[in-house]
Amino acid sequence: MYLCLTIPPPRVSWTRGPDHLPLPDSQRYTITPSGGLFIEGVIVNDKGEYICTGSNIEGSVEASALLIIQGKSLILHLNSEAPRFSTLPTDSTVLNWQSVEFICSAEGTPPATFTWTKAGAQISDQRYTVLSSGTLRIVNVAQHDQGQYECHASNRAGANFTVVQLIVLPEGRCPDWEQRKVSCESGGIADYQRRGRSGPRRI
Template identity: 25%
Template structure:
């Protein structure tokens, strides 16, 4: 073979080697045993497919971790005592990982020529989720609640707020700030009492705080007034009446009954009247007062008490039936013999 033929063969071999190297590099991948990893885990970075590299190196970002040639390996001081390489597969084992171990891990070799990488993230586990509020006793429509969620440790925390079993989403009244760790409820209402919990998580762990309840004073409002358990307002004389008054209020409202604008001896939810008469007709009021909100509310009903319309008709019907008998009796007593017979009987 001439020199021209030798050069052509050498060129072809070089091109083939470059093509094979490129194919090898594109086909090789780094597969982590877990990603993201948790602080303290042991991480294994495998080369796929497993390859027997006569020499090579592992690096993270721009810093070498270790190199090897044949059966000899050298670990750099930054990772001394924590890393090793399987010379038969090129797999890297990194123990007791820390957040600082996050980065781009690169394996490469010249025999055979390969280069592959994988980005690894190491996260610190979430621990000790705590929830507290600036104040827990508030007035409806007047105060705002600020709830803060914190953790003792944890990387890249994500916060979820719950009111009971419902997720709290950001709105005009529910403001979520400080990366999600603070929930501000503006102008609280009676429906904002909780229980509130805070869930904190990242890709490797999670935790939930204890529950927290708010005491919200409200009312009195939404008053209701019934008589004998009904909304009827007309009754007959002689009835026994039980008035019942209720109000939506926290703390429970103080109640006072009044008749025709004058207070009566009744400060409980019930007012009882026995054998009522017509002169007990009139307006009955229930007044509610909340000593925490300093608010009043009242409800009034006009109660009518009258004789039964049936009583007169029954008396008239009875008279109609008795009249013939009374007339007959009078007629008999007017007869002389009938009267004399009665005298002899006595």
């Protein structure tokens, strides 16, 4: 049961979804005298967003609730939002024994939790660390670390993921950049220009 209250006493209505569709014509849906929405015998088709609108002489206000059905259990998430990426990781090229970080962050309600996989498989190597911010850190990179990685962000409202590539060069070999102020063998920050791109990049 959902409750929707305003002062002074309002006229309350309930709709479904961002388009404010009317509630299904079913006796299972009841708006109580206090303004609550009661759904009897919840079924899978009842899932989705419900919007309560309360209006009186002072104006009107809306509140939303997300109804999620999981098996035979019912979960209500007020004002929940699935994760949306705010920072996407970028492909990186490093040498053997260097370290690399893939920055991955997302916004959502409640805050997202992050996991990383490589080619769809869980990462278990102790050289890999997933920070609470979502960043993946790999130290002492080896040739077998090369490949595709996936950043997964999830909360109780949903999940999202993005992919990134790591290329590992044999030790002593440098990317063919047109300009370098710091040699790649030093493992520092190189100012580079390649195919029209410029700026600092960790290698």
